[in-house]
Amino acid sequence: DAGVIQSPRHEVTEMGQEVTLRCKPISGHNSLFWYRQTMMRGLELLIYFNNNVPIDDSGMPEDRFSAKMPNASFSTLKIQPSEPRDSAVYFCASSFSGGAVQFFGPGTRLTVL
Amino acid sequence: GQQLNQSPQSMFIQEGEDVSMNCTSSSIFNTWLWYKQDPGEGPVLLIALYKAGELTSNGRLTAQFGITRKDSFLNISASIPSDVGIYFCAGQMMGDTGTASKLTFGTGTRLQVTL
Numbered sequence: 001d002a003g004v005i006q007s008p009r010h011e012v013t014e015m016g017q018e019v020t021l022r023c024k025p026i027s028g029h030n031s032l033f034w035y036r037q038t039m040m041r042g043l044e045l046l047i048y049f050n051n052n053v054p055i056d057d058s059g060m061p062e063d064r065f066s067a068k069m070p071n072a073s074f075s076t077l078k079i080q081p082s083e084p085r086d087s088a089v090y091f092c093a094s095s096f097s098g099g100a101v102q103f104f105g106p107g108t109r110l111t112v113l
Numbered sequence: 114g115q116q117l118n119q120s121p122q123s124m125f126i127q128e129g130e131d132v133s134m135n136c137t138s139s140s141i142f143n144t145w146l147w148y149k150q151d152p153g154e155g156p157v158l159l160i161a162l163y164k165a166g167e168l169t170s171n172g173r174l175t176a177q178f179g180i181t182r183k184d185s186f187l188n189i190s191a192s193i194p195s196d197v198g199i200y201f202c203a204g205q206m207m208g209d210t211g212t213a214s215k216l217t218f219g220t221g222t223r224l225q226v227t228l
Contacts, residue, residue, distance in 0.1 A: 042218065043156075043201070043218040045215065048215060091156075093155075100146060100161070100163075100216065102158075103158070104156045104157070105155050106154055106155050107154070109153075
């Protein structure tokens with residue numbers, strides 16, 4: 001069975017550029033979560049969706065970050081413009097609605113120079 | 114955001130030794146989860162706990178849901194080199210159930226096993 005799929009796995013970009021991270025949740029899961037992981041702050045929840053609707057975006061650091069979920073099988077996290085402090089590993093996770101167990105993707109390692 | 118207090122932060126142990134780590138919170142949780150993260154990968158679920166006092170095993174791993182609902186423990190018996198990684202606890206707070214399940218994560222325990 002396919003797990004959560006994320007792309008790209010690695011992204012290196014220059015400050016000021018737009019970055020788009022992509023996620024395909026596990027088929028049948030209707031909750032999707034975006035996390036950021038850094039050494040200093042650990043795992044931080046950025047935003048989560050239920051049935052394609054954003055439920056809580058209070059973790060989004062600033063307006064440069066935006067996330068969409070146009071359908072049940074695809075979500076994007078966009079950073080525009082990117083800054084060096086955005087460098088981190090970004091994870092997508094999915095779950096059944098109402099279930100506590102989340103399944104994580106392999107992550108996207110973002111480096112902003 | 115809120116994080117759970119997880120200890121120890123790191124451990125160096127010898128192969129064959131038993132390992133214990135724990136997570137505490139000032140808030141009550143109704144679900145506790147334990148994940149392991151290998152380098153370059155996402156966290157993988159090890160054990161899920163749903164009831165206070167519950168004790169659940171998965172091979173050499175055993176986890177317990179504290180009676181107070183404010184803590185959880187993970188034990189690894191007879192450690193092997195592939196146990197190396199970062200272990201995270203995660204909890205779902207009372208009141209977070211419903212249409213989506215937001216989790217609060219611990220700060221992680223980095224485990225290193227020497228031969």
